[in-house]
């Protein structure tokens with residue numbers, strides 16, 4: 001079960017208003033500072049808690065853990081300890097950070113070692129990601145793409161309302177926020193040409209997605225039910241699934257995307273736990289068809305998380321180009337995972353399942369340039385007056401997701417990546 005551990009009413013750590021990381025959030029990441037090796041951190045306000053020091057100084061001794069869990073370059077070891085350890089850690093952090101508890105609050109020497117100012121910190125990829133799956137769970141996105149590429153047919157293919165459609169992506173090229181990468185080359189068929197050419201993509205695009213991280217394995221040959229699914233999920237990140245549309249168009253028949261997708265995807269640095277997202281639950285859109293029993297899912301299985309996307313040209317200010325929301329997803333994360341394992345496929349700790357591009361019902365909520373500009377027919381105009389059909393060299397794409405009800409807010413930090421010219 002998702003824990004129902006509540007945070008204390010206030011903390012002695014300074015948390016600026018509007019911070020992505022108030023006491024309620026406590027997301028996990030991997031960070032380094034002062035030339036030290038990457039290690040496990042927990043974000044609070046403008047600081048990162050060095051969990052290995054917290055352990056070393058005896059503040060986490062009550063738990064059945066060892067220092068290596070937190071001195072690790074990935075979160076996999078911590079995640080593998082399972083729900084009892086996640087709950088105990090969250091509970092203990094709430095205790096230590098409680099305004100009323102002097103245990104850590106009054107120990108300045110320890111605080112200096114444990115609370116690292118965010119300006120000193122470099123974030124790293126937080127997981128060993130063995131496998132990555134990309135779903136196609138947004139009805140609006142699937143509809144828009146269908147309408148563009150099959151103008152004379154039904155926009156949604158007959159299977160779409162029965163199956164959370166997905167393909168297996170490539171895990172090795174999932175990168176942490178802050179990465180710079182060169183515009184990829186590939187084989188493509190220019191408009192009106194008879195033979196393909198090898199050149200750099202002219203239609204570089206982002207895809208606004210959220211991904212969940214597997215926190216508990218299922219044995220090979222067993223399935224995870226929709227009711228059990230959330231117990232197998234550790235948390236979520238923002239996921240920018242970079243895509244090259246011209247390469248995709250030429251290569252995707254008949255087996256789906258390949259090199260148009262596997263050159264890079266970027267994730268936000270902090271894994272926000274389902275515990276932190278609990279207050280932001282909401283219902284998924286109504287199903288338009290009866291689904292098979294193994295996909296049956298009731299209650300609030302989606303999350304009201306807003307995702308903003310900005311394009312920042314080199315030497316210019318960012319422009320907000322899309323505002324979408326996790327709650328628009330037709331298929332819930334529980335349905336995605338139940339479908340993924342119905343054949344007995346074994347999920348591993350750290351595996352990542354992305355939602356597919358999340359598009360909302362209105363054009364400002366579309367989650368890719370393909371849709372926002374309708375295949376380049378309606379270019380976007382940025383704050384500096386420049387036009388975009390797709391992403392240019394020098395552009396930084398910034399995604400920022402957060403959930404907010406009143407003053408209660410949980411954010412994911414920024415998911416940023418910058419495009420360099422092709423080499």
Ligand code: MN
Pocket residue numbers: 134207209241356357
């Ligand atoms: Mn995708």
